[in-house]
Amino acid sequence: xxxxxxxxxxxxxxxxxxxxMRLTETVKYVYDSVPYYxxxxxxxGILPQDIKGVDDLCKLPFTTKDDLRDTYPxxxxxxxxxxxxxxxxxxxxxxxxxVVTYTKEDIEIWSDVMARAFARIGADKTDIIHIAYGYGLxxxxxxxxxxxxxxxxxxxPISGGNSRRQLEFLTDLKPTVIACTPSYMLHLxxxxxxxxxxxxxxxxxxxxxxxxxxxxxMRKEIERSLRIKAYDIYGxxxxxxxxxxxxxxxxxxxxxxxxxxxxxxxxxxxHLPLGLNNTGEIVFTTITKKGMPLIRYRxxxxxxxxxxxxxxxxxxxxxxxxxxRTDDMLIIRGVNVFPSQIESVLLEFSELTxxxxxxxxxxxxxxxxxxxxxxxxxxxxxxxxxxxxxxxxITSALESVLAISATVKLVEPKSIARSEGKAIRIVDKxxx
Amino acid sequence: MLVKQISVFLENKEGRLAEVTEILAQSGIxxxxxxxxxxxxxxxxxxxxxxxxxxxxLLKSKGFSVSLTDVIAVDIDDTPGGLSKxxxxxxxxxxxxxxxxxxxxxxxxxxxxxxxVNDINHAVDILENxxxxxxGK
Numbered sequence: 001x002x003x004x005x006x007x008x009x010x011x012x013x014x015x016x017x018x019x020x021m022r023l024t025e026t027v028k029y030v031y032d033s034v035p036y037y038x039x040x041x042x043x044x045g046i047l048p049q050d051i052k053g054v055d056d057l058c059k060l061p062f063t064t065k066d067d068l069r070d071t072y073p074x075x076x077x078x079x080x081x082x083x084x085x086x087x088x089x090x091x092x093x094x095x096x097x098x099v100v101t102y103t104k105e106d107i108e109i110w111s112d113v114m115a116r117a118f119a120r121i122g123a124d125k126t127d128i129i130h131i132a133y134g135y136g137l138x139x140x141x142x143x144x145x146x147x148x149x150x151x152x153x154x155x156x157p158i159s160g161g162n163s164r165r166q167l168e169f170l171t172d173l174k175p176t177v178i179a180c181t182p183s184y185m186l187h188l189x190x191x192x193x194x195x196x197x198x199x200x201x202x203x204x205x206x207x208x209x210x211x212x213x214x215x216x217x218m219r220k221e222i223e224r225s226l227r228i229k230a231y232d233i234y235g236x237x238x239x240x241x242x243x244x245x246x247x248x249x250x251x252x253x254x255x256x257x258x259x260x261x262x263x264x265x266x267x268x269x270x271h272l273p274l275g276l277n278n279t280g281e282i283v284f285t286t287i288t289k290k291g292m293p294l295i296r297y298r299x300x301x302x303x304x305x306x307x308x309x310x311x312x313x314x315x316x317x318x319x320x321x322x323x324x325r326t327d328d329m330l331i332i333r334g335v336n337v338f339p340s341q342i343e344s345v346l347l348e349f350s351e352l353t354x355x356x357x358x359x360x361x362x363x364x365x366x367x368x369x370x371x372x373x374x375x376x377x378x379x380x381x382x383x384x385x386x387x388x389x390x391x392x393x394i395t396s397a398l399e400s401v402l403a404i405s406a407t408v409k410l411v412e413p414k415s416i417a418r419s420e421g422k423a424i425r426i427v428d429k430x431x432x
Numbered sequence: 433m434l435v436k437q438i439s440v441f442l443e444n445k446e447g448r449l450a451e452v453t454e455i456l457a458q459s460g461i462x463x464x465x466x467x468x469x470x471x472x473x474x475x476x477x478x479x480x481x482x483x484x485x486x487x488x489x490l491l492k493s494k495g496f497s498v499s500l501t502d503v504i505a506v507d508i509d510d511t512p513g514g515l516s517k518x519x520x521x522x523x524x525x526x527x528x529x530x531x532x533x534x535x536x537x538x539x540x541x542x543x544x545x546x547x548x549v550n551d552i553n554h555a556v557d558i559l560e561n562x563x564x565x566x567x568g569k
Contacts, residue, residue: 375441375497376497377497377498377499379497380439380441380497380498380499381439381499382437382439382476382478382499382501382548383476383530383531383548384469384471384476387441387474387476388471409473410441410473410474411443412441412442412443412448412495412496412497413441413495413496413497414495415443
């Protein structure tokens, strides 16, 4: 299907020489513009001239979420604020958020890789693209929006939620392509059925689904029930947002836009580079980003890289669908949730962290989050309204920190299941 | 007139009340009065027993969330108007009742009520000045 940018089909040598050049420039750029990186490199005795190309990548230090937290909010920015045109934010591991800044050029490139993603699934300027990712601080909505506009398609910026209105737009305005989380697509299908609508009432032909883990089974289910082609897209705010990698017509791995985001797979224990066809944690280095370039960013996503002779004609390296995480991050309705965030909220209500359990389930195709908190003497009262008020306060504090709704249930002491004395913190009942 | 009430947090699920009463039975603790305030997810069991501190530590040792609360127990006439009289006296004196429950006395023509109020010492004074007393244990 339509190749948006000819670089996607460049020869290995051509692409490699572009990567070598861009990496060398990036390392010099961050060394000169970001004191935090200069120090990080100095600490291990590395100078920009030591990095001559992709082969030297492994000499560079990693960047982790902790680095982003330690430099919050602007400590990794490589340009003055006058050059920044956009700020996005996503959840950090504790109360502090991860803030990402973009220059005009960064937004241009992000739009370009998202336009590539839509072109890869057969979309072009004749399409109407229905974007049901959340708009706002989350990169999903605006990222897809800019890419779809860049492609020249007609964009419906409907954002997430309000399923009845989504259906009204799907049936009346007849969008041909949809972008949302895969679970939301299945949820919309359920609402469609309840409303007596069939696929004959809508005109979708393809969907670009991401922002949460999903499986081949879910793909089959979406494709069968909605009669569309379902494609996987990958990205993370720290690197840019959606569009770091995405599937083509072959539906066999996601082409990484490696002319901008240089991937590596590292061993989960030794952190040594693994090369192609090995499963490990995927690490990215941004090689064209100006606002907040990141060197060897540890994504904690588990996958593997491979190359094949892809039927679509693209030569870009591929990554497999992400199969898991190296940490305890949960993705709920496309939102990243860390148990530590929940813990920090509970600490506001009690000096000691009460025992708690996070239960994630998928009800009517929608993820739902329930937090069980063990009652303790500090929290207990003989008055119902005080306990109900406590439940409500915890609920609203969780919602403001996590940015998704949660149901809080107070449970009896010692009622949360324990394994070898430690409470089981996460119960993920979703069958993905 | 001041008595200690035991409050126990219970999840709203089958068998929990039976478990608590079984623990009390095995330790020979007699319940003089009891009520449950329930919501869709949890309940608060409130008990009046003879030895409240023994009961508190017993239930705590069995892993329950327990608290001891000062409440008022008072005798009222077991006749129409028996409850409305003391309540209107309290109301006129600016005392508000958080919750209340009643139980039968062994004495004829007398009932007991237990109430939690916003200002317990003031409420006790008012009731005593109006001739109320508590003869239960």
